[in-house]
Amino acid sequence: METKRTSIKQYSKKITISEVSCDISHLTSQDIPIYPRNPSPKFESILNIEKDGVNVSRITLGTHTGTHVDSQNHFLTNGIGIEREPLSKFIGQAMVLDFSKKTIGDGINSNDLNYYSSVARSNDIILLYTGVSNYWNHSYMDRIGKKFTYLEPSAADWIVKHKIKSIGIDTFSVEKYGSKKAITHKRLLSAGVGIIENLNSNLKKFVGKRVFLVCLPLALKGLDASPARAVIFDILD
Numbered sequence: 001m002e003t004k005r006t007s008i009k010q011y012s013k014k015i016t017i018s019e020v021s022c023d024i025s026h027l028t029s030q031d032i033p034i035y036p037r038n039p040s041p042k043f044e045s046i047l048n049i050e051k052d053g054v055n056v057s058r059i060t061l062g063t064h065t066g067t068h069v070d071s072q073n074h075f076l077t078n079g080i081g082i083e084r085e086p087l088s089k090f091i092g093q094a095m096v097l098d099f100s101k102k103t104i105g106d107g108i109n110s111n112d113l114n115y116y117s118s119v120a121r122s123n124d125i126i127l128l129y130t131g132v133s134n135y136w137n138h139s140y141m142d143r144i145g146k147k148f149t150y151l152e153p154s155a156a157d158w159i160v161k162h163k164i165k166s167i168g169i170d171t172f173s174v175e176k177y178g179s180k181k182a183i184t185h186k187r188l189l190s191a192g193v194g195i196i197e198n199l200n201s202n203l204k205k206f207v208g209k210r211v212f213l214v215c216l217p218l219a220l221k222g223l224d225a226s227p228a229r230a231v232i233f234d235i236l237d
């Protein structure tokens with residue numbers, strides 16, 4: 001009798017990740033650098049341990065404060081709010097690509113990304129290290145401010161074409177400062193690509209590596225973005 005054999009094409013391989021994580025999100029404080037025209041955070045004490053026996057605070061926070069995830073309705077009318085962005089886009093294997101040789105303030109284009117064609121796989125997250133995050137301190141707005149590295153629309157096309165599920169960057173935004181049309185955001189968001197902005201300089205430690213990323217936004221009903229905690233785990237095998 002003939003034995004029937006089924007061959008199953010394997011799309012994903014089992015991986016082992018380290019238990020130790022590395023935080024690639026900025027610390028949020030009241031004096032954190034803020035994208036122009038966005039509000040600065042405010043921390044207030046509502047109940048006080050000496051007076052009330054307990055500490056409870058109120059935070060006033062712009063949705064794009066520090067490390068954050070954008071949702072579709074940041075730029076798309078009828079786009080989904082942050083609570084409906086699929087979390088699977090922000091958990092998974094990520095390639096950390098080095099763009100620190102690029103002049104700060106220039107745009108990353110499709111040719112720049114082509115250099116990494118062989119290492120980026122479909123369904124990957126791509127994290128772009130530009131070096132801008134090294135300036136993140138009290139003088140950031142004077143030294144970098146509006147002149148941060150960003151993605152040209154051709155880079156957004158490349159990301160969509162290569163079926164990258166999310167893109168992260170260590171600058172204020174994936175968009176050139178002052179861009180009226182916001183083509184990069186619109187192309188990425190309309191194709192369902194996740195956008196993570198303002199990662200910290202710990203990203204540098206993982207340049208050229210394949211890692212495991214977890215970066216979860218809060219479930220804020222209908223909002224255009226949410227601060228998020230982004231952590232990287234080493235892939236052991």
Ligand SMILES: [Zn+2]
Nearest residue numbers: 064070197225
């Ligand atoms: Zn944003």
